[in-house]
Amino acid sequence: MTASQVNFASFIQARDRAASTSVVVERFKEQAIVATGVEMVYRSGSQVYPVLRGVDLTIQQGDIHLLMGPSGSGKTTLLSILAGILTPTAGSVKLLGQEITKMSRAQLAHFRLQNIGFIFQGFNLFPALTASENVEVALKVKGVRGATNRRRMAHELLAQVKLDDRINHLPRDLSGGQKQRVAIARALAGDPQIIMADEPTAALDSHSGHAVIELLRQLAKQSNRTVLIVTHDPRLIDVADRVSTLEDGILRQ
Ligand SMILES: Nc1ncnc2c1ncn2[C@@H]1O[C@H](COP(=O)(O)OP(=O)(O)OP(=O)(O)O)[C@@H](O)[C@H]1O
Numbered sequence: 355m356t357a358s359q360v361n362f363a364s365f366i367q368a369r370d371r372a373a374s375t376s377v378v379v380e381r382f383k384e385q386a387i388v389a390t391g392v393e394m395v396y397r398s399g400s401q402v403y404p405v406l407r408g409v410d411l412t413i414q415q416g417d418i419h420l421l422m423g424p425s426g427s428g429k430t431t432l433l434s435i436l437a438g439i440l441t442p443t444a445g446s447v448k449l450l451g452q453e454i455t456k457m458s459r460a461q462l463a464h465f466r467l468q469n470i471g472f473i474f475q476g477f478n479l480f481p482a483l484t485a486s487e488n489v490e491v492a493l494k495v496k497g498v499r500g501a502t503n504r505r506r507m508a509h510e511l512l513a514q515v516k517l518d519d520r521i522n523h524l525p526r527d528l529s530g531g532q533k534q535r536v537a538i539a540r541a542l543a544g545d546p547q548i549i550m551a552d553e554p555t556a557a558l559d560s561h562s563g564h565a566v567i568e569l570l571r572q573l574a575k576q577s578n579r580t581v582l583i584v585t586h587d588p589r590l591i592d593v594a595d596r597v598s599t600l601e602d603g604i605l606r607q
Contacts, residue, residue, distance in 0.1 A: 389412075419581070
């Protein structure tokens with residue numbers, strides 16, 4: 355081979371390597387949550403309660419995905435499995451390209467801390483801590499060093515959810531919508547790529563519910579975060595990219 359042929363061959367090899375890497379990155383980016391054949395059976399003595407019967411679910415990165423279905427259909431069970439809080443009886447779950455169903459408890463706990471933020475119906479704030487301190491605690495758990503640093507970051511997160519004028523308020527001095535916004539700021543601590551929310555608007559009146567929905571939409575779209583929401587709230591359908599319905603243990607996307 356001549357020198358120019360060698361150069362051209364190396365160029366082609368480098369280009370193909372780059373192309374295959376970008377395909378991998380693309381694919382990784384596109385599928386934030388992939389559940390395959392997920393089954394869950396609860397047992398109580400000799401009684402067996404099958405709740406999920408082979409659930410397949412793919413959620414793209416940056417999407418707001420709603421999980422709906424009648425009461426008792428297994429939505430919280432599925433969310434807990436997708437978050438790695440419950441281990442399914444069968445099937446696998448991949449988050450951000452990593453199979454969490456194969457991780458040890460320690461690996462899973464670390465992965466959750468780094469990559470998932472949770473929002474609950476009942477806010478789950480520490481009642482004796484201010485809005486800022488509630489977020490600071492989450493930052494500490496996620497490994498952010500330095501009290502001053504955590505305080506500054508907590509204020510930035512609270513500003514992001516438009517609560518900069520309430521940073522020193524205790525939860526009892528905040529409205530339901532404001533409490534949920536503190537909970538959202540806390541879920542954003544550590545900048546997780548996935549946010550999971552269980553009935554985030556159920557305890558809110560219509561006005562606060564709308565504000566929280568709009569905030570969740572902004573969070574997903576501005577930062578390309580994936581937001582998975584279990585809800586009965588039909589108002590959320592307008593902001594969702596996809597809706598799945600769970601019924602009798604079967605998921606329809
Ligand atoms: N630890 C458990 N042991 C036994 N059965 C359970 C357990 N947890 C949940 N279940 C049952 O599994 C089914 C699904 O519960 P799950 O909470 O996942 O439903 P859901 O769709 O989230 O309900 P809701 O909309 O009312 O919150 C229910 O029949 C429930 O009673």
